Amino acid sequence: MVRPPRGAQTATILFSLFYRKNPTAMRRHLLAAALLACAGFASSGALAQKQEAPIIIKFSHVVTPDTPKGQAALRFKALAEQMSNGRVKVEVYPNSQLYRDREELEALQLGAVQMLAPSLAKFSPLGVKEFEAFDLPYIFPSKQALYAVTEGRIGRGLLRKLEAKGITGLAYWDNGFKIMSANKPLLTPADFRGLRMRIQSSRVLDEQMRVLGAQPLALAFSETAPALRDGVVQGTENTPSNMFTQRMHETQKHLTVSNHGYLGYAVIVNKKFWDGLPAGTRRILERAMAEATAYEKTIAQRTNDAALESIRRAGTTTIHTLSPQQQAEWRKAMAPVYARMEERIGKDVVGAIRREVAKP
Numbered sequence: 299m300v301r302p303p304r305g306a307q308t309a310t311i312l313f314s315l316f317y318r319k320n321p322t323a324m325r326r327h328l329l330a331a332a333l334l335a336c337a338g339f340a341s342s343g344a345l346a347q348k349q350e351a352p353i354i355i356k357f358s359h360v361v362t363p364d365t366p367k368g369q370a371a372l373r374f375k376a377l378a379e380q381m382s383n384g385r386v387k388v389e390v391y392p393n394s395q396l397y398r399d400r401e402e403l404e405a406l407q408l409g410a411v412q413m414l415a416p417s418l419a420k421f422s423p424l425g426v427k428e429f430e431a432f433d434l435p436y437i438f439p440s441k442q443a444l445y446a447v448t449e450g451r452i453g454r455g456l457l458r459k460l461e462a463k464g465i466t467g468l469a470y471w472d473n474g475f476k477i478m479s480a481n482k483p484l485l486t487p488a489d490f491r492g493l494r495m496r497i498q499s500s501r502v503l504d505e506q507m508r509v510l511g512a513q514p515l516a517l518a519f520s521e522t523a524p525a526l527r528d529g530v531v532q533g534t535e536n537t538p539s540n541m542f543t544q545r546m547h548e549t550q551k552h553l554t555v556s557n558h559g560y561l562g563y564a565v566i567v568n569k570k571f572w573d574g575l576p577a578g579t580r581r582i583l584e585r586a587m588a589e590a591t592a593y594e595k596t597i598a599q600r601t602n603d604a605a606l607e608s609i610r611r612a613g614t615t616t617i618h619t620l621s622p623q624q625q626a627e628w629r630k631a632m633a634p635v636y637a638r639m640e641e642r643i644g645k646d647v648v649g650a651i652r653r654e655v656a657k658p
């Protein structure tokens with residue numbers, strides 16, 4: 299038999315002598331001990347529950363899961379959940395399942411969702427018009443030139459402008475250069491005359507269509523494929539991945555690989571939510587975002603090339619490429635957009651981007 303140590307034996311004897319003389323004290327002490335035990339149990343239970351309840355990030359977006367943005371959102375989810383050992387749970391809602399373009403920005407500001415990646419063309423309703431610089435026709439001569447802007451001082455400066463709107467900008471995600479589509483071949487600027495063209499809600503894109511002689515109509519992304527199908531608009535511009543995943547090629551007979559403009563995203567979070575996270579968790583999420591962003595960069599062009607190839611194979615759409623002379627005509631026709639929109643976007647931003655992309 300294992301004997302208790304001598305000191306413990308002595309204490310037990312002394313306690314039992316004391317309680318035999320004071321039975322009321324014994325009852326009181328037992329009750330207090332029971333209450334203390336219960337409180338301890340309850341608070342450790344609450345603590346455990348608090349520790350176990352994951353932090354939920356609702357990430358809403360408007361495209362399908364197999365687009366560059368859709369895939370990167372899922373990669374971020376996987377990384378964030380794994381790196382945080384399940385302390386963070388990311389719920390991705392694709393395809394405008396929760397909100398459409400403008401609504402999702404309001405939902406983010408209200409805290410109904412925590413994370414979005416709207417296209418850079420959609421920030422002006424927030425009062426941050428500078429992002430429309432990304433919509434200027436032919437502003438980026440290459441992806442390298444684009445990255446020099448998004449990954450450098452200009453890109454960081456633009457994201458900081460969101461802070462005043464209760465939004466923290468985390469990263470830029472790439473999609474690609476846009477192509478034009480319609481139910482007739484679009485080879486010269488004159489071909490646009492009178493066509494109703496769907497655009498994203500950007501004044502620069504509105505002006506771009508107007509200088510071509512088209513009638514722009516801003517529609518939410520989720521409304522675009524139905525509008526093309528029902529003839530509400532006759533044409534549009536987008537990246538091949540967005541066109542293919544929305545099956546726009548099934549109703550658009552002609553497509554021109556014009557690469558006349560750029561479509562990319564800013565990944566943003568509700569600032570109050572982000573600032574309220576434990577610092578360690580925020581650092582983990584920043585790392586997960588950095589990795590997801592690097593991944594996104596590797597898949598954007600590839601996904602768009604594959605989408606264009608899928609459209610070609612579907613055989614429903616004639617794909618046109620522009621001759622050097624036609625390209626020059628398109629550039630010339632769209633050039634007035636700069637002078638008309640510079641004031642609105644901010645001459646300093648447009649100038650800074652133009653200087654950056656001109657660097658060898």
Ligand code: LMR
Pocket residue numbers: 360361367416417473498518519536540
């Ligand atoms: C569009 O509305 O055409 C795009 O911004 C959709 C997207 O998020 O890529």
